[in-house]
Amino acid sequence: MSEESTTQFSKYSAKVAKSRATSEPTWIRWTLITTALLFLSLFLFMPLAAVFTEALRKGFDTYISALADADALSAMKLTFIAALIAVPLNLVFGVAAAWAIAKFEFRGKSILITLIDLPFAVSPVIAGLIYVLIFGLQGWFGGWLSDHDFKVIFAIPGIVLATIFVTFPFVARELIPLMQAQGKDEEEAALVLGASGWQILWRVTLPNIKWGLLYGVILTNARAMGEFGAVSVVSGHIRGMTNTMPLHVEILYNEYNYAAAFAVASVLALLALVTLVLKSIVEWHAARSARAIEQN
Amino acid sequence: MSIEIRNVKKNFGDFSALNDVSLDVPSGELVALLGPSGCGKTTLLRIIAGLEAPDAGSIHFHGKDTTERDVRERQVGFVFQHYALFRHMTVFENVAFGLRVRPKETRPSDAEIKRRVHELLELVQLDWLADRYPPQLSGGQRQRIALARALAVEPKVLLLDEPFGALDAKVRKELRRWLRRLHDELHITSVFVTHDQEEALEVADRIVVMNKGKVEQIGTPQEVYDNPATPYVYNFLGNVNQFKSNVQKGEASIGGSNIKLEKENQQADGAALAYIRPHDIDVQRIKSGSAPAFEVKVNYIHAIGPLVRLELQQLGQDAIIEAELTQERFRELGLNTGEQVFIYPRNVRVFADNTASA
Numbered sequence: 001m002s003e004e005s006t007t008q009f010s011k012y013s014a015k016v017a018k019s020r021a022t023s024e025p026t027w028i029r030w031t032l033i034t035t036a037l038l039f040l041s042l043f044l045f046m047p048l049a050a051v052f053t054e055a056l057r058k059g060f061d062t063y064i065s066a067l068a069d070a071d072a073l074s075a076m077k078l079t080f081i082a083a084l085i086a087v088p089l090n091l092v093f094g095v096a097a098a099w100a101i102a103k104f105e106f107r108g109k110s111i112l113i114t115l116i117d118l119p120f121a122v123s124p125v126i127a128g129l130i131y132v133l134i135f136g137l138q139g140w141f142g143g144w145l146s147d148h149d150f151k152v153i154f155a156i157p158g159i160v161l162a163t164i165f166v167t168f169p170f171v172a173r174e175l176i177p178l179m180q181a182q183g184k185d186e187e188e189a190a191l192v193l194g195a196s197g198w199q200i201l202w203r204v205t206l207p208n209i210k211w212g213l214l215y216g217v218i219l220t221n222a223r224a225m226g227e228f229g230a231v232s233v234v235s236g237h238i239r240g241m242t243n244t245m246p247l248h249v250e251i252l253y254n255e256y257n258y259a260a261a262f263a264v265a266s267v268l269a270l271l272a273l274v275t276l277v278l279k280s281i282v283e284w285h286a287a288r289s290a291r292a293i294e295q296n
Numbered sequence: 297m298s299i300e301i302r303n304v305k306k307n308f309g310d311f312s313a314l315n316d317v318s319l320d321v322p323s324g325e326l327v328a329l330l331g332p333s334g335c336g337k338t339t340l341l342r343i344i345a346g347l348e349a350p351d352a353g354s355i356h357f358h359g360k361d362t363t364e365r366d367v368r369e370r371q372v373g374f375v376f377q378h379y380a381l382f383r384h385m386t387v388f389e390n391v392a393f394g395l396r397v398r399p400k401e402t403r404p405s406d407a408e409i410k411r412r413v414h415e416l417l418e419l420v421q422l423d424w425l426a427d428r429y430p431p432q433l434s435g436g437q438r439q440r441i442a443l444a445r446a447l448a449v450e451p452k453v454l455l456l457d458e459p460f461g462a463l464d465a466k467v468r469k470e471l472r473r474w475l476r477r478l479h480d481e482l483h484i485t486s487v488f489v490t491h492d493q494e495e496a497l498e499v500a501d502r503i504v505v506m507n508k509g510k511v512e513q514i515g516t517p518q519e520v521y522d523n524p525a526t527p528y529v530y531n532f533l534g535n536v537n538q539f540k541s542n543v544q545k546g547e548a549s550i551g552g553s554n555i556k557l558e559k560e561n562q563q564a565d566g567a568a569l570a571y572i573r574p575h576d577i578d579v580q581r582i583k584s585g586s587a588p589a590f591e592v593k594v595n596y597i598h599a600i601g602p603l604v605r606l607e608l609q610q611l612g613q614d615a616i617i618e619a620e621l622t623q624e625r626f627r628e629l630g631l632n633t634g635e636q637v638f639i640y641p642r643n644v645r646v647f648a649d650n651t652a653s654a
Contacts, residue, residue, distance in 0.1 A: 191367050193445070193448075194397055
């Protein structure tokens with residue numbers, strides 16, 4: 001029945017959109033559309049096109065050799081390692097936090113929600129500095145760490161930590177409203193039917209949030225690969241060792257090696273485009289399952 | 297299996313949801329918890345299920361204290377108000393869920409699960425929907441699937457939270473008759489929550505009327521309707537006219553007339569509230585005999601359906617009195633709005649008025 005009413009409504013709104021009574025005069029419409037398109041091409045399409053033209057300016061061979069460079073490959077590897085550790089950890093944390101916030105009432109809930117948002121509010125550079133202050137040689141645990149021959153700052157662990165910090169909120173932020181909308185009826189139903197906590201998580205909760213979760217993971221991944229500020233502070237910019245892709249781009253650019261800089265940048269841009277496509281697919285699925293919830 | 301509820305209390309912050317509730321549900325009965333929203337009936341149901349823990353008091357299943365028992369071990373079937381079907385599973389998988397999550401030792405084989413699920417789907421007459429998903433079903437179908445799912449684990453007790461609350465009137469009527477028949481077949485101890493007095497009166501073996509976290513009255517539908525224990529129950533079950541009254545020596549004065557109270561309805565002298573059901577009011581054109589009568593004006597006539605409802609106003613008073621007549625009697629009298637007639641109350645119940653200051 002509700003499906004019928006939605007289609008009726010969409011027919012109705014299509015009619016309204018075409019009606020002259022509810023739309024602006026032609027010249028206003030075209031002015032607005034042109035302004036929007038100009039703005040988009042100036043600030044979004046042009047830079048994207050520039051990345052690829054600059055990357056290929058000196059020919060395809062230069063492009064390939066810039067990417068095949070040992071330092072570039074090492075930067076790519078480090079970026080993937082950081083993402084590979086940060087994304088699963090934040091996935092687990094995000095699900096746990098969203099589960100706790102959406103399905104239970106407890107003291108300090110609003111404090112937890114605020115804490116989850118903290119990485120959005122704090123400048124990434126400051127986030128990086130915090131880790132230097134804690135784990136750096138002059139920091140709180142620096143002496144103990146260097147005694148045990150374990151490097152955090154200017155090493156991979158620091159980069160991973162900084163990446164985890166800045167990508168902390170994405171999964172939880174995505175899941176909390178979704179889980180709140182779904183309520184806890186289904187979990188309670190599963191509980192009464194005799195399911196254990198794990199069975200409820202795997203058989204009821206996760207299948208219900210899978211599209212939201214995937215969306216959060218994609219956003220987390222995009223940010224993890226593109227993070228510059230926080231990682232820059234803790235990395236120490238050691239070529240071939242502690243350089244991630246965004247840092248490597250900066251170094252090449254500062255060395256006036258534009259073709260190589262844009263080549264590496266184009267890989268990042270490509271990753272972003274892939275992310276966008278994935279995101280659209282997931283959004284489409286999520287919208288479909290959201291409609292299913294409404295009908296329920 | 298019988299359920300005994302002993303002195304259960306539950307607070308949510310400052311709000312007292314249940315205030316010392318005790319109740320017995322005999323084995324095999326279908327009991328309705330009836331009350332307005334916020335009276336604590338759903339909380340009580342969730343405490344019986346184990347989804348909520350009481351602050352004080354205890355729950356016993358068949359004489360055994362189950363207050364501390366885990367929800368999973370209570371063997372209850374729970375039907376949620378909004379069905380709570382697993383939206384990403386087919387109807388078949390929804391019903392099979394309770395069997396599939398059992399530990400390996402007690403889990404039936406796949407073939408056995410299949411057989412049992414289809415048996416249950418046949419019981420609720422929806423076998424043909426096995427492969428559909430919950431969003432593709434109508435409200436009534438979802439409710440029946442929710443019931444089949446609850447029955448799949450062979451519960452000792454079936455609990456239903458506003459089982460027909462979200463359905464439209466016609467489906468609701470069909471489903472509650474169906475639930476009654478199903479209960480007569482299965483004889484499983486069942487408790488259902490409702491705010492709909494008609495539903496409770498029609499379906500239940502026994503009704504528990506609740507108000508503000510307390511039990512007002514427990515009894516068969518006949519008992520609670522014919523002999524409400526408190527003014528609240530009188531008001532809640534069916535229509536009723538309420539009069540401010542004063543009892544003196546076994547007679548209640550209502551609107552200037554003195555009405556003799558029957559033996560079983562005696563009250564101490566003092567302020568009181570008198571209740572008369574609309575169908576217990578006899579309308580006459582002429583005053584006859586010595587029985588106390590009220591002179592009233594006919595304000596409004598509502599003549600749709602088998603009963604004719606009259607809105608009457610006692611002369612010189614503001615209060616509206618409602619009366620119900622059969623169509624036959626109404627035609628016999630030939631009433632019109634604005635006319636003056638006499639009414640004779642047949643059955644007056646009086647309760648001491650605790651709110652009036654003496």
